[in-house]
Amino acid sequence: ATATRIAVVWIRTYPQCALRPPNRLASITPNRLALNPSARALHPRPCASDCASIAAAEAFYMTGWSTTRGQLQLIYEDACEVVDANKKDDARDDDGDGIADVDQIPTSQLIDRKIRVVAAAVKDPQRLSTALGGLYVGWISVQGVLRVRFARTINLAISCSQFVEYYVCKMLLPLLTPLLAAEFRAWLPVALKTTTKGVFVYFAWKLQEIVSAAQSGMRGGLMFSRGICNYLNKRGYKSFLGLSLEHEKTYLDEALGYGLAIAGFVVQWKWGFGIPFPFNVIMFPLDIFEWYIRWTITNDTAPAM
Template sequence: MSGKKKEEKTGLQGFLEDQVPKLPEKVQPYAKQAIPILVQIAAFFDKAWPVIKKYFEIVKQKWIKYNLEELVPFFFGLICAFLGGYYMATIAALEAFRTFGWKAISPHVKVLMEDGKKVAEALKKDHKKDDNQDNIPDVQQLKPAEYLVRHLDLLARTVEPDRVSSAFSGLLSGTVSVVAALKLKFAKAVTLGNALAEVVQVSLRKHVVPPLKAVVPEDYKKWVEPVLLFIVRVVVMNIAFFFHRVVSAFHSAFRGGTLAARNLLPFLKKKYPHAPLVKDYEEETSWLDEGLGYTLAVLGLLFQWNMVSSGMPWLLWLIFFPLNILESILMYVVAYA
């Protein structure tokens, strides 16, 4: 039996297949259908990771060579100008992190990253072990339960529990502060959404719920009102946040545009002191930064308005996929948690 076939039976797929019987019976058929997809996704990321790592190192070298860390505020300003309304919760969370002390949180992040690197290196070495010398890595010959136990044992031997526990406690404190700040920032939108939902729900209870209950089977009548009211609350809350996004888009576009311009022009003057336009640039007296900043703001607003009707371009959506997930989580926490 080849190593590949052995891995398919005893690796991730085998582990997932062993978990299916533990799920509710109605869910099991869907879980079985999802297993091949999950295995393919895992295989894709396994193959893609070396490529991502390679290009990351290239970008890192260019970043260091050209001191591009000086342009971090410029890139942040561009994101605010062109995507500020779309990622309003994420941007607000970043501002909250900065306000409540990134310096206090960053050591904990550093600890987790260091331990993460240790675990990654240990896993890499462990996956190459072939103690029985049969040209098949030992981890590919383990049963799912043994596979999981081996990795948990490796994790326990690699990390320092006190360091990790302290780091998670620090991150939790910072996260609680950020969530509190976000709830305060979006309190008006949440209040508006709840108020509108209450008004609409009164009408629904009078005119919609009774007719629906009349046509629904007896066993499901009890679900009509709570499900309908929940759907209405979600829809109304999204409408309230849409108006908040419009206001946020205007604010972030002009703020981000000026932030980008005021950080790009000094960088260009430093790198290219004799280039046209930037050679005579003076931060205190020049109108160039305002002109560029307002231009970026208008372009950002037009771009965001276009996304309202056509949606975010798929390539941009793919690049910012982690931010999309984070934005959804933050909005759920703010609105419903």
């Protein structure tokens, strides 16, 4: 979802705005907080309605992003060394005939040559192995957070499908059994149950997308408005038309942020919580990542049937 990706950008850009609660909350009495639940919403925080991508980004950020960033930096440095070594190897012409050596050897020799180039380019294989292992451990911890966070979504889908599977099989088995060869008929009940579960999981994630669009819209809108306020404060603008621009002393940031959230949710609703062409092509790799996360946590969270 677009709101999800905007929120990810603002988490990276203004993390202090996202994680620091407004100072004015300290002056609100417990009784006022109890009587006015909306006051608790002044401070955006991660909640169970986050979609998979933003939830994964927040989990990485909150569970050791500094360590993960260092590991990614090490991997990036080694990757740059490999790219440079590969470019130099592609330009080699040891026999001096004016044609690069890589263009004169068979595919099997080219593959062997490139493997040797990569192996020689990585100066410290142990460091690379440690960095990759650290990333894997980080991903496992993120998966644990996501499984807990989205357990209700998956359990809702599985529970609903259990009530419907019997009637689906009762209605469709007599119709489909004569259409299949004898060796495939034993698989028909399993296929019907699996398809039913898949349909309910799909609709459960669609409901989750609606909730996530609302939550991420409010979070991203508030981050944006507070980022604008901080930007203006640093340049000496403390008020506008008599209204303070310091977000600790005004509700202007909430008004602007939640207004943007409403506008963003309406746009997402009209777009079907997707991205129009050509942006959907640009964001296609992120869509693959989103569905991969959903598949992994759905596959690991759903109970065996």
